[in-house]
Amino acid sequence: MAQPETVHGGIGQSIPRKEDARFIRGKGNYVDDVDLPGMLFLDLVRSPYAHAKITALRKEKALAVPGVLAVITGADLAAAKLAWMPTLMSDTQMVLPTDEVMFQGQEVAGVVATDRYAAADGVAAVEVDYDPLPVVVDPFKALEPGAPVLRGDKGKKDNHIWHWEVGDKAATEKALKESAVVIKERLYIPRIHVSSIETCGCVAQVDAMGKLTVWMTTQAPHAIRTVFALVSGLPENQIRIISPDIGGGFGGKVPVYPGYVIAVVAALTTGQPVKWVEDRTGNLTADSFARDYHIEAEMGATKDGKLTALRVKTLADHGYTDAAANPSKFPAGLFHIITGSYPFATAFVEVDAAYTNKPPGGIAYRCSFRVTEAAYTIERLVENMAHKLKIDPAEFRLKNFIPPEAFPFQSALGWTYDSGNYGGALKKAMAMIGYDELRKEQAEKRKRGELMGIGISSFTEIVGAGPAKQFDILGLKMFDSAEVRIHPTGKVIARLGTKSQGQGHETTYAQILAEELGISSDFISIEEGDTDTAPYGLGTYASRSTPTSGAAAAMAARKIRDKAAKIAAQMLEVSPDDIEWKDHKFQVKGVPDKSKTMAEVAFAAYTTPLEGMEAGLEAVDYYNPPNLTFPFGSYICAVDVDKETGQVKVRRFVAVDDCGVIINPTIVDGQIQGGLTMGFAPAMMEEIPYDADGNNRAGSFLEYLLPTAVETPKWETGKTTTPSPHHPFGAKGVGESATVGAPAAIVNAVLDALEPYGVTNIDIPLSAHKVWKAIHSKDAA
Amino acid sequence: MYPPNFEYYAPKTVQEAIGLLDQHQGEAKVLAGGQSLIGMMKLRLAQPAALIDINRIPDLAYIREEEAALVIGALTRTAELGRSEVVRARYPVLSDAAAEIADPTVRNWGTVGGNVSHGDPGNDLPACMMALGAEYRAEGPKGARTIPARQFYQDSFVTALRPNEVLTQVRIPRAGPGTGSAYSKMERKVGDFATAAVAVQLRVGKGGSIDLAGIGLTNVGPTAIYAAAASEFLMGKTGTDSDLKRAGELASDASRPFPDNRGPVEFKKDMVRVWTRRTIAHALARAKGGK
């Protein structure tokens, strides 16, 4: 063939997803669909109090409920040294309490019964006496002298967990002093919850050989297996974690929750399989939260509008234990990406963490380790600085961006950005939305006293954790893996260490392998999530699948190609040096019609004697990325604000993303549209507030406000492509960019609309009553 | 979340239902759509000993305009109310509200009778019925009686309906020429209870002045509220901007909101003011033949 041959389902093609076939038929296999003979059901007694001593716990009435088999308490677990477990940040967390509850909704006891209804009856029949204790809700008050000390069990004398800092404190202070203009903002990024539509759950089974199998809603099955082995003392070969279809993860299915452990204990004690599926209230009141950062940021600039320095002081509310899902060396995650898209000469960031009577967590909410907190802060302050200097915010950014020729770029806080063209993305977004016309319209509306605003966010992400040198979780290095096997007829099975929760791995990984192996993606099966079959990996979160396992898949395919080239050489009776991989097949250099396809080579690999080579055609790769990847984008949002009611309407939202080389454009668009919606939600609607008594005020979807199709803006998306220089095929990862970048654009737009009132900040979510208050307090003044 | 055990009855007649209620002496609940009740039972906040499912009773689902009144059967689904042509044409306050109750799927099963008798101040139809001057037909062991909507709501979940009575029909005085009505609901998202919501019906007489006015408020107090002073104020007015402004202030004075995630008291009172003014304007436009 003359022109280069494209392989069906290769990189860059928008093929429909392979996994859809089962989902559209209602044949997905989620944890709650697992049904085993003799299976029992676990339900949990939860604490109504945020902080209380348990003075009595009586099981009798519950054990008398028809169908109830067992009631498991903290005392029972303590006897087996299982009342406490380690968190991912090496803090300690209760599985079940022995004497004190630390937050409302905490698991207090487990009831095991023959069906869910009986289990619920049993939960209602467990009698617990509490003596309420003083509640610590505000992290600032938590650190004041005389505040009740929550973790005396750890020998602590106060509620301070850790202090972490990075950057040049003295140089930053000096630079700020010398800056012509300095602005300062206090930003609170409230507690939110990922609320995947599928809650968490598991089915635990111990077989006759004493092997424990747990079907679990987890994004990181291999790491979970190791943690279970370390906590329970069971040999790791006797533990099998299966992560079946997952109904959304977004970071919430990374941690180990008490319910999982109690279910395993229940299976061990009853000798029967036990299913635990939490209800939504349990999910919202006890599972890992995200954000909850109280940020104070200062930014300096010259009077002609060049950014000089950034200083950030943050207090993190971690609840009663630090159960954040961060790499061990980074207690505040990758928060120090906070210098964003700008070449600050110097910067300094410090974070302190505090205990409060709230559930533990600190997971990502569709973002890579505290990157949203960072991107929100820098893009909010850059916007405020532009307004302060009376320079158009777009012009201000274009003037300050790290220029394309500066990559690889060393940031003031120590990151090496791989590649970028920030001006290109912003200019494209401005063209798409008609930036200049919008500004004209806004000017006219202002004359008429109408409130319209335009906001920008030009964020830089940091994903793909990560280089093993810096990145580990509980000591487990954050490489990831792929094992690729070509069958004699040229069909492929590949297993990877990650786990899809809707991202479409069964399709995109097949596309990577199709491109690398010259085999149609229709004939490539992808498997993940079974620790007995898949190679070890750290799992899917932090947009790391494509940068790590995706890279591993390509590398494994290339290892296979190296061997296949030798086989092809034998088949074509030429020297391996005369073979080249071209147009997805092995060709004799300069003789295109003398060639072998991968399928022909595969057949030979199993059917003909190979000189100096083993039979078969497979390879494994454990990919340790040389650096992280740095996706970026520019978003522009236009809003109208109802002056009287404070209601905000997002009229338009243009998102231009650059995630490097794209594997499947349709899937990437889907990831961005979903990510934008999870950026809009916390900006406008979602929050888990606590009252002074520590009551969770958003314990159901009546109060925890997930946007419907009606509230969700009509997203407009665009792309630029700047490949990653160090990734095997130039990809960067895209799952979270939009969630990271969107909130600042929306808030900036609303504050732009409120400029006549001189408002410089409203903390998210921008509920009508907060916007109303901002307008009216200024009206009154 | 799973409900506790209960007895279940599916009577075929209203009389049978009343007998069952009477015999359970306040421990039974009528099950119509159950879109609020079943949720509370799953939370185990409501634990009735028995449910009396009235869905098997024929002829309780209808919307008829009679000579003097629009009559709506208790089992009419709120989605049906939203689709009704006669309602849209002459009682649009109900179509407006029906489009805002919970979400489209819940409306397919939730009923008009359930919405008006549940007693949650967040239900949308009570304020409408107050604005329209509706009456509820309550049937009990001693026969039937009618209760004006404006006197039906006593406290959160506490109504004038006796434990052994079934609410079988809503009766709304027929809207004559020159009548216009509207409902505005400020909500945080689809499916939410109102931050504040206002129902208005008024009639513009021959002389061009208002000779009938009713204003009801949703979720700004322990019950739905009839804004009497604001309604009376409008009588005889032509509906100038200042009339509307004043009526808004009077309605706001009548509200007794509690603070919650939707906002503080002063905000909610101000929203009653704003939305009353806007909703009267909308109703007025409709009265004058606008859309």
Added chain:
Amino acid sequence: MHIEGDFRVRATASRVYAFFLDPVAFTDCLDDPHEFHAVDADHFEGTVTTGVAFIRGTFRVRGSYLVKTPTSAIRVRLQGTGLGSGLDAELDLALAEAAGETSLHWGGEVRLSGPIAALGERMVRGTTEKKVAGLFENARRKLEGA
């Protein structure tokens, strides 16, 4: 949520004081079905089946007298659990006798937690106030009746 009120009763302060220090006597003034008994001089416990309209359940309640200033002041703490929720109250009773009458001011904080708190104050305030007022009204009748 804060609740308070006043009432006057034709009885001496010492009688009123004694009455409210008898847990069985004053809990008998509850209109809702209940059973209470004294544990010791300062503590009592029992159950009451109560709620708002059809949102009803049986609460296990433990009570303790925190302040007992003869004939002038009582502070009682009530801790209840039911419907998967917590219902805690600390009530202050201030007594003053004048002309054979005793005026009593009662007030305190009622703290809700769990599912009932989630329902919101709007749902429970009215009924709570009615029930507490009812309790004191019944107490007045008993004190004057005898």
Added chain:
Amino acid sequence: MAVDVAETPQAPGPITTRTIQVTVNGVTHKSTVQNRMLLVSYLRERLRLTGTHIGCDTAHCGACTVLVDGIPVKSCNLLAVQVDGRKVQTVEGLASGGKLHPIQEGFHEEHGLQCGYCTPGMMLVSVALLAQNPNPTEDEIRRGISGNLCRCTGYVNIVKAIQHTAAKMQNPAKGGP
């Protein structure tokens, strides 16, 4: 380890039951169920039709949506006894004779799903929407599916999938594969 375990579970004594007859996806079932059994439990656990999902327990997310006599309802907020004598359709009943329903093709072709958990409810509510309004505007579609939450897609491709299906159902030739 030591945990109090009741000898053998007592048979459900005081729990009251009722016998119902329900036609699910064309098959009539006669079942004795607890009065309190939710329709979603009946479908998932008794009939093992696990395509209907539970998401929120409070009738907000719509993952449990099924059609009762052709009308979308939230099966986690309905008792099984309430559908006695009625017809229920679940996602498993959409395809007929191995042939996918156009809504299933639409969701697949327009990438209207990601994790797939909300998808059965979304498709069923869409089928009912298109039956009432064969050619809905984007805003009518968005309002029509507003009883169903999706956390993955941002709804853009769900709306496209429904528009795609509407076109295909009105003109199978044009919309067809």
